Structures are given as C-alpha cells and as structure tokens.
Amino acid sequence: MLMDAASFAIADGRAFVAPYVGRVCNGVGDHFRVADDSADWAALMFRVRDAQDRAAFALLFRHFAPRVKAFLMKSGAPASVAEECAQDVMATLWQKSALYDPARASVATWVYTIARNRRIDMARRDRRPEPEALNWGPQDEPDQADIYQAAEETRILSRALAALPDKQRTLIQRAFYGDLSHTEIAAETGLPLGTIKSRIRLALDRLRLKLTENQ
Amino acid sequence: MMTIRHHLTDPLLMAYAAGNLPEAFALVTATHVSLCDDCRARLAAFETVGGAIVEDAKAVPMAAGSLDAVLARLTTPAPAKPVAARGIFPAPLVDYVGGDLAAVKWRNLGMGVRQAILPTSRSASARLLYIPAGQAVPDHGHRGTELTLVLQGAFRDATDRFGPGDLEIAGQDLEHTPTAELGLPCICLAATDAPLRFISLIPRLLQPLFRI
Numbered sequence: 292m293l294m295d296a297a298s299f300a301i302a303d304g305r306a307f308v309a310p311y312v313g314r315v316c317n318g319v320g321d322h323f324r325v326a327d328d329s330a331d332w333a334a335l336m337f338r339v340r341d342a343q344d345r346a347a348f349a350l351l352f353r354h355f356a357p358r359v360k361a362f363l364m365k366s367g368a369p370a371s372v373a374e375e376c377a378q379d380v381m382a383t384l385w386q387k388s389a390l391y392d393p394a395r396a397s398v399a400t401w402v403y404t405i406a407r408n409r410r411i412d413m414a415r416r417d418r419r420p421e422p423e424a425l426n427w428g429p430q431d432e433p434d435q436a437d438i439y440q441a442a443e444e445t446r447i448l449s450r451a452l453a454a455l456p457d458k459q460r461t462l463i464q465r466a467f468y469g470d471l472s473h474t475e476i477a478a479e480t481g482l483p484l485g486t487i488k489s490r491i492r493l494a495l496d497r498l499r500l501k502l503t504e505n506q
Numbered sequence: 507m508m509t510i511r512h513h514l515t516d517p518l519l520m521a522y523a524a525g526n527l528p529e530a531f532a533l534v535t536a537t538h539v540s541l542c543d544d545c546r547a548r549l550a551a552f553e554t555v556g557g558a559i560v561e562d563a564k565a566v567p568m569a570a571g572s573l574d575a576v577l578a579r580l581t582t583p584a585p586a587k588p589v590a591a592r593g594i595f596p597a598p599l600v601d602y603v604g605g606d607l608a609a610v611k612w613r614n615l616g617m618g619v620r621q622a623i624l625p626t627s628r629s630a631s632a633r634l635l636y637i638p639a640g641q642a643v644p645d646h647g648h649r650g651t652e653l654t655l656v657l658q659g660a661f662r663d664a665t666d667r668f669g670p671g672d673l674e675i676a677g678q679d680l681e682h683t684p685t686a687e688l689g690l691p692c693i694c695l696a697a698t699d700a701p702l703r704f705i706s707l708i709p710r711l712l713q714p715l716f717r718i
Binding site: 339340343345348349352353355356357358359360361362364365370373374377378381382385386387388389390395396397399400401402403404406407408410411415418419420421422423424425444445446448449452453463464466467468469470471472473474476477484487488495498499502503 | 515516517518520521523524525526527529531532533535536537539540543544546547548549550551553554555556557558559560561562563564565566567568569572573575576577579580581582583584585586589592596597598601602626627651
C-alpha cells in the first residue's frame with residue numbers, strides 16, 4: 292500500500308506537506324517536480340543487482356546521469372569533466388549495485404553519495420574514509436513500506452527545499468556543492484539547519500528504528 | 507553495545523555528507539559513525555538532502571553516445587563482501603593503521619604517553635593517542651578545532667567524562683587537561699586543523715619534534 296504524501300505527513304503529526312502541495316498548484320518553485328515514479332527507481336536497481344538488466348540500467352542512466360552532470364558542474368567541474376565523471380558515477384552504480392539498500396536510502400540519495408565521492412576523488416588526492424558497512428541490508432528481504440518511505444523522504448526534502456526562501460535554499464545548495472566548510476556551516480546563521488532538521492526528522496526516526504531493530 | 511553520550515555536531519555531519527571535511531576530520535567522523543547508530547541515522551538524513559538536490563538539479567544533457575560508452579564498460583558486478591569482525595578499531599581506522607591496535611607504530615612522548623601520526627592530507631592532522639590509566643595529557647589549548655574520539659578506556663577533563671565512542675569537540679575557548687581514568691589505558695583518535703598550544707614550556711619545545 293502506498294500512502295500519499297499528505298497522509299504520510301499526518302501520520303507523523305506534522306502537517307508540513309500540504310502547504311507545499313499548494314505552492315506547486317500556484318506554480319511557485321519552478322524546479323519542483325512531483326517525482327511520483329521515483330519509488331520505481333528502487334525496482335530498477337533490483338533488476339540491475341539481481342539480473343544485470345541493462346535495459347533497467349539505461350532507464351536509470353537517462354534519469355540520473357544528466358542530473359549528476361548538472362550537480363558536478365554546479366560543484367565547479369567543467370562540462371567535459373562533469374560528463375566523464377557522471378559516466379563513472381553511473382558505472383559505479385552498476386558495479387556496486389549489491390551494496391544498495393533501498394530501505395535506507397532512495398536511489399537519488401545513493402546516486403548523490405556516489406557522485407559526492409567521485410567529486411572528492413577528482414578534487415584532491417585525499418583518501419575518503421567511509422563508515423563501516425553494516426552487517427545487514429541487501430541480503431535481508433527489504434520491507435516495501437521502507438522502500439516507499441525512503442523515496443518519499445527525498446520527495447519531502449525536495450518540497451521543503453522548494454518552499455525555502457531563495458537565499459536559504461541557495462546556501463544549502465552551496466553547502467552540498469562543496470562551497471562551505473564545516474566552520475562556515477557552523478557560523479552561517481542564514482543556513483536553515485533547524486528547518487532542514489525538522490524536515491528530515493521523519494527519515495531520522497525511521498532510520499534510528501531500523502538500526503535498533505537490526506542490532 | 508556502548509552507550510555514547512557525546513556525538514558529532516550537525517555542521518560536522520553536514521560537511522561530511524557534503525564531502526567537504528578535511529581528510530583527518532572525515533576519518534574521525536567515519537570512525538564515530540561506525541560506532542554510533544544515532545549519528546549514522548543523522549548522517550543518512552543529511553545525505554537525503556544531497557539526494558533531493560541531485561533529483562531537483564536542472565538536467566544537463568549527456569554527450570551523444572555516452573550511454574553506449576558506459577554500457578560497453580559494464581562487467582559483472584562484484585558481490586557484497588561480508589563485514590569482517592571488528593577488533594577495537596572500526597573499519598575506516600583499520601584502513602589507515604593497516605590493522606587493529608597491534609599494528610599501530612607508536613612513538614613515546616614521555617610519561618608513558620604514546621602517539622602515532624596517521625597519514626592524511628595537510629589540511630588537518632590525525633593521530634592515535636595512548637594514555638596510560640590515570641595519566642594526564644599536558645594542559646593545552648587549541649588554535650583551531652580538535653576532535654577526540656575515545657576507542658578504549660575513558661578520559662575526563664573539566665567539561666565531562668568521555669568513554670568509548672564518545673567524541674569531544676574542542677574549540678579555541680577550551681583549555682583542558684584530559685586525564686585517563688583508572689582501568690584500561692585510554693586510546694583515542696584525535697584530529698586537529700591547527701597545532702595544539704601547550705601552556706607549559708617543555709611540551710612546547712618538544713612540539714615541533716613530535717608534530718603534536
């Protein structure tokens with residue numbers, strides 16, 4: 292069963308989705324888009340992982356590669372470098388498909404982390420320490436509700452970002468393009484960390500619960 | 507399961523999620539997250555922001571033939587490796603040390619205190635510290651930010667007690683004398699983006715020698 296966004300928000304006791312739906316109807320926030328098909332990205336990832344399905348990969352590529360390229364260009368990469376890196380990111384998505392856990396992150400989030408890692412690799416020769424992998428995940432049968440919610444969290448975040456004043460949204464984007472150091476993030480009073488935190492509380496509560504369950 | 511009381515801050519988690527922490531700080535962050543489910547969940551939440559930004563990016567068309575070029579590169583994906591059993595050090599730290607505690611190449615700093623500098627980029631430095639039970643680290647202040655993650659044992663300073671998994675974040679305003687508790691030797695992973703500033707003369711003279 293798929294919950295719609297409004298009931299999802301109400302279930303959490305916070306009615307922050309409805310106003311953004313209203314904004315979309317008013318045509319405010321032109322980069323906002325209802326990614327109602329994004330729950331299917333996880334299904335395509337399973338086909339890549341379990342059957343090395345190249346047609347499924349092509350669909351993922353068509354959606355995500357141009358966005359990764361845009362993200363890398365915003366992060367300061369020249370178009371030719373961004374093109375090459377976006378290809379690498381998509382190849383990594385295929386190669387590491389066994390590591391994707393649809394209950395913990397939407398495909399967009401996972402693609403983002405691969406793109407971010409690729410950006411660190413190309414920007415400097417630093418090593419890139421990553422947290423220890425958890426001893427659970429893809430090998431367990433993922434819960435459909437978790438998969439849906441992981442995708443839903445990305446949609447909720449998109450709406451929350453679209454609803455922010457331009458200045459605040461730009462600051463968050465700059466942080467994720469790698470323009471702000473941790474000291475600048477800590478010192479930047481215009482950065483709506485509180486807003487972001489209240490919007491990601493859903494993700495947080497769900498992930499905490501999942502981690503506790505899997506002890 | 508250890509009870510962790512001192513966690514990563516939002517700016518550190520956000521900067522790690524954004525891929526913009528100095529390597530030494532990223533190592534402390536990845537090591538703490540490996541031990542702390544709460545911070546792992548918070549990090550995942552910040553990464554969700556990154557996912558939303560990618561999803562909403564104004565797509566830039568890929569070059570003609572790029573999909574075919576990538577398809578031609580694809581080979582059979584590697585199966586996920588099972589996670590190895592952990593000693594004292596979580597996986598990201600094992601990668602830097604080249605093994606667990608036994609593999610650390612310590613240097614004596616005197617009074618039984620030992621350290622091992624870990625190889626990171628120069629933007630910040632990372633080191634392992636070994637403080638015998640009951641021993642104090644000389645008074646020191648900080649010019650930048652210092653992160654100290656306890657891996658074994660515990661230490662106390664004027665602010666609180668820090669046990670396994672706890673992270674102390676010291677800024678310029680903190681001058682402290684961390685003292686290891688009785689019991690196990692205290693082993694910490696510390697990272698700083700500026701040299702420490704010792705209050706007494708002798709450690710200050712030794713500082714360039716030991717890179718602390």
